[in-house]
Amino acid sequence: MTRPDTATTxxxxxxxxxxGRLSGLDRYLPVWIGGAMVTGLLAGRLIPGLDGVLSAVQxxxxxxxxxxxxxxxxxxxxxxxxxxxxxxVTGDRRLLAASLTLNWLxxxxxxxxxxxxxxxxxxxxxxGLIIVGLARCIAMVIIWNDLACGxxxxxxxxxxxxxxxxxxxxxxxxxxxxxxxxxxxxxPTDHLHVSGWHIAASVLxxxxxxxxAGYTTRHVGEHARGRPWYETTFLPRxxxxxxxxxxxxxxxxxxxxxxxxxxxxxxxxxxAIPLLAYFALMWGxxxxxxxxxHLGYPRTTTLAFTAAGNNFELAIAVAIATFGVTSGQALAGxxxxxxxxxxxxxxxYAALALRGRLHPDRTHA
Numbered sequence: 202m203t204r205p206d207t208a209t210t211x212x213x214x215x216x217x218x219x220x221g222r223l224s225g226l227d228r229y230l231p232v233w234i235g236g237a238m239v240t241g242l243l244a245g246r247l248i249p250g251l252d253g254v255l256s257a258v259q260x261x262x263x264x265x266x267x268x269x270x271x272x273x274x275x276x277x278x279x280x281x282x283x284x285x286x287x288x289x290v291t292g293d294r295r296l297l298a299a300s301l302t303l304n305w306l307x308x309x310x311x312x313x314x315x316x317x318x319x320x321x322x323x324x325x326x327x328x329g330l331i332i333v334g335l336a337r338c339i340a341m342v343i344i345w346n347d348l349a350c351g352x353x354x355x356x357x358x359x360x361x362x363x364x365x366x367x368x369x370x371x372x373x374x375x376x377x378x379x380x381x382x383x384x385x386x387x388x389p390t391d392h393l394h395v396s397g398w399h400i401a402a403s404v405l406x407x408x409x410x411x412x413x414a415g416y417t418t419r420h421v422g423e424h425a426r427g428r429p430w431y432e433t434t435f436l437p438r439x440x441x442x443x444x445x446x447x448x449x450x451x452x453x454x455x456x457x458x459x460x461x462x463x464x465x466x467x468x469x470x471x472x473a474i475p476l477l478a479y480f481a482l483m484w485g486x487x488x489x490x491x492x493x494x495h496l497g498y499p500r501t502t503t504l505a506f507t508a509a510g511n512n513f514e515l516a517i518a519v520a521i522a523t524f525g526v527t528s529g530q531a532l533a534g535x536x537x538x539x540x541x542x543x544x545x546x547x548x549x550y551a552a553l554a555l556r557g558r559l560h561p562d563r564t565h566a
Contacts, residue, residue: 230348230444230546231546233444233448234447234448234451234542234543234546235543237448237449237451237452237455238451238455238539238542238543240452240455240456241451241452241453241454241455241456241457241459242455242456242459242462242463243459244452244455244456244459245455245456245457245458245459245460245463246459246460246463248456251456255453255456255457264453264457264514266453266457267450267453267454267457267514268406268407268514269449270446270447270449270450270451270453270454271340271341271407271411271446271450271514272406272407272410272411272414272446273442273443273445273446273449274340274341274344274443274444274445274446274447274449274450275340275343275344275407275408275411275415275443275446276411276414276415276418276439276442276443276446277415277436277439277440277441277442277443277446278343278344278347278353278415278443279343279357279411279412279414279415279416280414280415280418280419280436280439281353281415281419281432281436281440282353282354282357282415282416282419283354283419284416284419284420286354287354287357287358289354290352290354290355290357290358291358293355293496293500295494295496296355296359296491296494296496296500296504297358297359297362299487299490299491299494299504300359300362300363300504300507300508301362301366303483303486303487303490303504303508304337304363304366304507304508305337305366305370305374307483307486307508308334308337308483308508309331309334309335309374309378311334311479311482311483312330312331312333312334312335312475312479313331313334313378313382315330315475315478315479316328316330316331316334316475317388318475319471319474319475319478320471320472320475323471323529324389324391324529325524325528325529325530325532325533326468326471326472326529326530326532326533327533328379328391328524328529328530328533329472329516329520329528329529329530329531329532329533329534330472330475330476330533331375331378331379332375332393332516332519332520332530332533332534333476333511333513333516333533333534333537334378334479334511335371335374335375335378335516336367336371336511336512336513336515336516336519337363337366337367337507337510337511337512338360338363338507338509338510338511338512339360339363339364339367339403339404339407339408339512340407340408340512340514341447341450341510341513341541341545342356342360342506342507342509342510342545343356343357343360344443344444344447345506345510345545345546345548345549346502346503346506346507347443348546348549349502349506349548349549349552349553350498350499350502350552350553350556351499351500351502351503351506351552352499352500352502352503355499355500355503355504356503356506356507357412359503359504359507360408360507361408361412363507364404364408367400367403367404367512367515368400368401368404371400371515372393372400375393375519376392376393379391379392379393380392380393393519393523394522394523396522399515399518399519399522400515400519403512403514403515403518407512407514419431422435451538451542454513454538455539458535458539461532461535462535462536462539465532468529468532469536469539472532472533472536472540473536473539473540476536476537476540476541476544477540477544479509480509480540480541480544480545480548481544481548483505483508483509484505484506484508484509484545484548484551485505486505486508487501487504487505487506487507487508487509488501488502488504488505488552488555490504491504491505492559498556498559502552502556505548505552506545506548506552509545509548510541510545511537511541513534513537513538513541516534516537517531517534517535517537519534520533520534521534
């Protein structure tokens with residue numbers, strides 16, 4: 202058995218070694234993300250008509266620039282998944298049950314509670330936040346999970362599970378939390394008119410396309426050149442594009458909404474408080490649940506990030522379609538990624554720090 206002092210020394214020497222192997226792109230990721238957010242905000246604010254031009258480039262409620270960024274971001278990660286080993290994830294009933302409970306019972310109820318507690322005098326923003334809580338993440342969470350060294354295969358399964366439940370239950374949950382639950386509690390009610398096609402289209406574009414591309418790439422690459430070549434030569438070349446896609450998505454998203462965000466700083470601050478509480482509580486609940494279930498660090502991390510993330514693109518599209526592009530509900534959806542990106546990036550570092558504390562004898566690669 203490894204002595205505690207030996208394990209601690211080993212972990213201490215492994216962490217600098219890993220940091221040394223990181224590229225400049227990965228090592229300074231917070232800087233690049235901060236720069237992308239500022240660039241997008243400034244572009245949306247200073248370039249006349251830019252947000253209008255970008256908004257016009259869309260199919261239905263899907264913004265093509267943001268869709269392109271998300272597809273570029275997700276494709277390399279989904280191409281790294283070993284699809285022939287997914288049965289090891291689908292057979293983990295504890296993981297699947299915990300994920301469904303956190304995402305579809307705890308998450309919406311928590312956002313409903315926080316929205317009413319912290320925004321009792323702002324009904325439009327409150328409704329917008331409840332919509333955000335109903336839109337479970339199927340896109341960007343894959344990047345946060347990967348950066349935190351979570352289980353990629355488990356992330357693919359949980360994201361697919363979220364996608365299926367999103368199509369089946371989003372409209373019903375919107376009716377329950379905006380109409381039924383407030384009515385039971387004697388609170389003002391609201392109504393959500395959402396097209397099932399918008400939800401299905403969001404799932405198809407932001408998950409279906411990159412998932413099919415990733416699976417096809419691995420299948421063709423392994424059959425043509427073998428798994429060793431695919432994983433040691435091809436994937437390292439493809440990998441950086443996930444970060445490029447992330448940065449491009451952030452620039453486009455913040456350019457589209459830059460004017461709204463910078464024109465309502467106090468409103469943004471009010472909306473940010475329950476969002477920060479939500480991300481922290483959901484991530485903490487996911488990480489604690491995984492630890493108590495002895496899922497191991499990779500799957501515990503995956504459970505935490507899939508519980509904390511939200512499908513901001515769907516939430517914004519639904520809010521705009523139901524209440525209008527200039528509505529408070531839409532602004533609440535827009536503020537979602539403004540807070541989510543730095544919050545979940547900070548939680549990536551929190552996860553890695555906990556990894557060193559909870560699993561000091563594991564390889565930090």
